[in-house]
Amino acid sequence: MFRPKLLFTSLAALALGACAPQDPQAVTSAAIAKQVILPTYSRWVEADRQLAVSALSYCEGKIDLATARADFQHAQKAWAELQPLLVGPLAEGNRSWQVQFWPDKKNLVGRQIEQLVTAQPQIDAAALAKSSVVVQGLSAYEYILFDDKSNVADATQKARYCPLLTAIGERQKQLAEEILASWNSTDGMLAQMTTFPNQRYADSHEAIADLLRAQVTALDTLKKKLGTPMGRQTKGIPQPFQADAWRSQSSLPSMRASLAAAQTVWAGVDNKGLRGLLPADQKPLADKIDAAYAAALKLFDSTPRTLTEMLGDDAGRQQLNDIYDSLNAVHRLHEGELAKALGIQLGFNANDGD
Template identity: 70%
Template sequence: MFRPRLLLTSLAIALGACSPQDPQATTSAALAQQVILPAYGRWVDADRALASSALAFCQGKEDLAKARADFVAAQKAWAELQPLLIGPLAEGNRAWQIQFYPDKKNLVARQVEQLLNDNPQIDPAGLAKSSVVVQGLTAYEYILFDAKIDLADAATKARYCPLLEAIGAHQQALAEDILTRWKADNGTLAQMSKFPNARYADAHEAIAEMLRVQVTGLDLLKKKLGTPLGRQSKGIPQPFQAENWRSDTSLASLESSLNGAEALWKGTDGKGLRGLLPSEQKELAGKIDAAYAEVHGKFAALKQPLGDLLKDDAGIKQLNDLYDSLNTVHRLHETDLAKALGVQLGFNANDGD
């Protein structure tokens, strides 16, 4: 007489084993493995190329144009990663070692010159003990692109090359260490793939952190455009407050960061934040898709560097239109998407900047 109960129990266990996994757990693991980890991998590859490029340039095996192109590639890889700063790169002020921005008082130029005056043959070990201001891509950009530095002059090149090589080596070592930590047993990849763990009590916490980091990255995008536009200085443009103003790659960096944020939204094979929206939120999904498309269209319409666009009213209008489009993407994520996913965003890391 106990057989029916036994049969029902066995059936329940079987159904439980076959039931679909928590969609948030599936999405978290997919985004970690298919979106975030590959972006970290591209960053490591770009920094390895940067370190090799510094050596080749300083040994006369590579010209300045190639060295500059390798810097731009490394900067774009880093920019793509900024809306994906989950795990060790978001801790211990490591991001400051990669890029010192904003540089409101031209500290990079002043500290680079002071460092080379004090330590002309700086090496990676010495650089690791120095200020973050001189350790990263902003200092690298200063050496390669500043108008006052003539690297065609042999003596000038000899002065700056030790630091250029040290920065390249420092960036490679930092990137490789972060990737190793990500992939380690119980590292960030594992923590975002199986729950519960020491970092997340459940998958919803992981999804919430991804959305927070993405929203913070989108907000930072607005600030990186709004500051040179003069939105914090009574409408007076501040071109030297732009990211990457020396290399004229400000807009390329901004779009790379947008791509990083959009990758979290879309995911791979539909396993992104978008895929977590219930069917009744189809209209919101369409709005966010359209908002991203609009921003990309506005980027594509910009035919001049940011510094040139800031010189006339027509360019400033284009940039303000771009800002408004970025603001739409940011607000849709910060308010509508967060509410739909049941995420309390709380403190923004950019607050007070």
């Protein structure tokens, strides 16, 4: 029997459901995943695909050393942009170590590469995947193309290192593709940051907390990547060989790329970043964080010299101190005031104990 009253009640309930406000943290989590993180992972995959092609082309004599080095620096930048976005599978296990081995206080990269090219002169990607993480990633690739000892400008040396170079290129491509496929899978990170609850996050607040923890850890790591070569842990004695990507002189550009990526998570696309979650009465804090990012990026952009060059004189060291202080300001704002404003307990970060 037709019941108009029941139908009206059902339609009214549907209408109310459609008008119900969306959870802002769920909207922000989904927006950051779709508009910031996923495109950055996709660029990383494309850069590593190009790296694999580049290694093969260089070893076949189709491109020169300068082009091969430029392709490495492109991949290094793509990886640096991922640092503030390390949530999910790439942050688990030792996967990030498989991409880049840092810090390397005992030159394990150089020592283990020399052992490997002697022990397995015709190594391929499958065998490399079973080797130490030290020789699988960008740090090893950089050593081959840039270190004086490898000296691949010499034809004999090039032939010696090329099997490993092409294996690393292929290994990095495979790893990046695996991670991206995992993100896009049915129950992958993209789904887990979009629909709640799920097996990773009980609610959207947990996802936002995870994002902020990744930001805080990345900003803390940036301070370490600059502070270590500056000698902040060695009584002011510079340690240029402790810098990230020092062989290719990519240290400062990599740091800037990481900072810019962190700013994108903060600002979001169409204001759907962490910034958009702050209530109106927190505008002074939002403005303070905006200004801190702008100041830090401006300092990076005003330093055309390499990190090694800047460590060599007083003026350069003062500039590096200014950059460090600016990074510290961004880090402290995220770790303290932003976490408090968003109601997030950070706990320990991945660098605690380093």
